[in-house]
Amino acid sequence: MALLPRWQYMTEESKALVKRAAVSVLVLFLAAILLRALLPWVLLALILWFGWSWMNRR
Numbered sequence: 001m002a003l004l005p006r007w008q009y010m011t012e013e014s015k016a017l018v019k020r021a022a023v024s025v026l027v028l029f030l031a032a033i034l035l036r037a038l039l040p041w042v043l044l045a046l047i048l049w050f051g052w053s054w055m056n057r058r
Contacts, residue, residue, distance in 0.1 A: 007015070 010018075
């Protein structure tokens with residue numbers, strides 16, 4: 001069974017819209033994975049930066 005059984009009856013504009021939506025979902029998924037992997041490092045860098053700036057003020 002086809003993923004989209006009516007794909008052959010869709011207009012070219014509808015097919016383009018479906019393809020763009022699929023690419024957008026894929027990009028969002030990859031961005032979420034990347035952010036999930038980098039978030040602890042970003043938080044650690046922010047904490048270190050705030051600590052360093054706080055120590056330099058004293």
